[in-house]
Amino acid sequence: xxxxxxxEDINSQIFVSTPVHxxxxxxxxxFYRADIEIHGVDHSGHSYEGRVFLNNPxxxxxxxxxxxxxxxxxxxxxxxxxxxxxxxxxxxxPQRRPYDKRPSQDLKPQYKRIIITEFLKMLGQNxxxxxxxxxxxxxxxxxxxDKESGSRIVxxxxxxxxxxx
Amino acid sequence: xxxxKSIRNLPEIELTDLxxxxxxxxxxxxxxxxxxxxGIHGIPQFRCKHGEAGxxxxxxxxxxxxxxxxFLYWFEKYLQDAGHNTSISVPWWDWTSEASRIEGIPKALxxxxxxxxxxxxxxxxxxxxxxxxxxxFNEQTGCRKAMExxxxxxxxxxxxxPTKEEVESLLSLRDYGDFSDGVEDIHNRIHGWIGGRxxxxxxxxxxxxxxxxxxxxxxxxxxxxxxQLRPGNNLPLILYDEVLDPFSLTVRxxxxxxxxxxxxxxxxxxxxxxxx
Ligand SMILES: [Cu+2]
Numbered sequence: 001x002x003x004x005x006x007x008e009d010i011n012s013q014i015f016v017s018t019p020v021h022x023x024x025x026x027x028x029x030x031f032y033r034a035d036i037e038i039h040g041v042d043h044s045g046h047s048y049e050g051r052v053f054l055n056n057p058x059x060x061x062x063x064x065x066x067x068x069x070x071x072x073x074x075x076x077x078x079x080x081x082x083x084x085x086x087x088x089x090x091x092x093x094p095q096r097r098p099y100d101k102r103p104s105q106d107l108k109p110q111y112k113r114i115i116i117t118e119f120l121k122m123l124g125q126n127x128x129x130x131x132x133x134x135x136x137x138x139x140x141x142x143x144x145x146d147k148e149s150g151s152r153i154v155x156x157x158x159x160x161x162x163x164x165x
Numbered sequence: 166x167x168x169x170k171s172i173r174n175l176p177e178i179e180l181t182d183l184x185x186x187x188x189x190x191x192x193x194x195x196x197x198x199x200x201x202x203x204g205i206h207g208i209p210q211f212r213c214k215h216g217e218a219g220x221x222x223x224x225x226x227x228x229x230x231x232x233x234x235x236f237l238y239w240f241e242k243y244l245q246d247a248g249h250n251t252s253i254s255v256p257w258w259d260w261t262s263e264a265s266r267i268e269g270i271p272k273a274l275x276x277x278x279x280x281x282x283x284x285x286x287x288x289x290x291x292x293x294x295x296x297x298x299x300x301x302f303n304e305q306t307g308c309r310k311a312m313e314x315x316x317x318x319x320x321x322x323x324x325x326x327p328t329k330e331e332v333e334s335l336l337s338l339r340d341y342g343d344f345s346d347g348v349e350d351i352h353n354r355i356h357g358w359i360g361g362r363x364x365x366x367x368x369x370x371x372x373x374x375x376x377x378x379x380x381x382x383x384x385x386x387x388x389x390x391x392x393q394l395r396p397g398n399n400l401p402l403i404l405y406d407e408v409l410d411p412f413s414l415t416v417r418x419x420x421x422x423x424x425x426x427x428x429x430x431x432x433x434x435x436x437x438x439x440x441x
Contacts, residue, residue, distance in 0.1 A: 105218075
């Protein structure tokens with residue numbers, strides 16, 4: 001299940017997904033593992049911690065990191081901080097073109113996953129709609145201007161939940 | 166065989182040998198030197214492999230661990246050359262240890278001087294090549310990076326370092342792709358913990374200039390080896406023949422550290438056997 005249109009509040013750096021529909025009670029077999037999958041995560045810019053919450057679209061950088069608040073884990077981005085080369089240096093090249101034996105560059109967007117098996121088993125007893133919130137927290141001590149708009153910190157292609165049985 | 170040891174347990178004499186070799190390497194400005202070696206990862210070569218780099222679309226196609234193993238091996242060889250001593254090795258830093266969770270970065274790395282000299286494990290003086298344009302970096306990050314600088318760190322509080330439990334749950338992952346992504350994420354976290362908002366470790370283009378980079382990657386390589394040593398854990402075959410550019414090594418050739426001439430130990434105590 002994945003969602004690709006998201007309610008991005010342009011005044012905030014917090015990413016809130018559109019609802020992901022998933023009825024775990026309708027699954028044929030019990031799953032042994034469930035992940036939040038995040039595809040195409042940009043790492044060309046800021047370095048940050050992405051705090052991931054389930055069904056807590058109001059979460060922000062002050063929200064306590066516990067089960068009650070829907071916190072399911074974090075991913076970490078080791079970014080490039082922008083481009084330090086000449087024009088075009090950071091343009092993404094298509095991967096493995098025919099006859100092109102050069103190795104790929106490092107800027108290809110990344111795949112991130114957070115294992116949420118137990119959490120989904122509990123939460124999924126009562127709900128079939130999941131909203132995924134990502135609160136970016138820049139490295140080091142936080143300052144007020146971090147929460148404002150500016151260059152977008154969390155950039156991704158698709159986000160969703162996957163279960164394995 | 167070079168034995169990579171925990172930096173907190175490194176005998177004084179070995180720490181001195183390491184510092185001398187590193188200072189020597191830092192003074193070499195050709196392709197055997199520190200700047201050249203660091204420049205393979207970020208500025209100016211950008212050969213590093215993270216995440217899905219080089220991807221065949223397969224969640225097991227992860228070059229992060231073998232590429233950085235080759236990189237560290239390469240670095241260590243030139244470090245041994247610079248110190249004229251083949252037993253010199255890069256130490257590792259256990260950030261889960263009690264001492265680290267109180268003190269943070271070990272003093273061997275955080276003292277700015279030793280015996281009245283600059284501590285080469287603390288900082289490195291960087292002169293960026295002309296090809297670099299820092300405008301977008303400074304604009305985006307709000308940092309004020311200049312074309313010439315001493316590397317610096319802005320470490321976060323020691324209590325925020327990963328715990329033994331977190332490391333154990335990583336090592337217990339059975340799937341290579343899961344493990345690689347998990348250990349890479351914790352590695353990213355340590356980069357950010359050390360570098361903070363504007364420190365060099367926080368950003369790919371600059372991180373390898375900070376001497377702690379090598380110690381950090383030694384820690385990560387050790388976790389990789391500890392994972393490999395658990396029964397049933399293997400690298401996927403699709404990786405074996407991948408070339409780890411720019412090193413003349415394939416993944417297959419870096420699977421076993423013994424074949425690369427090193428091993429890990431928490432400490433090593435030797436006494437003379439009396440045979441001249
Ligand atoms: Cu690294």
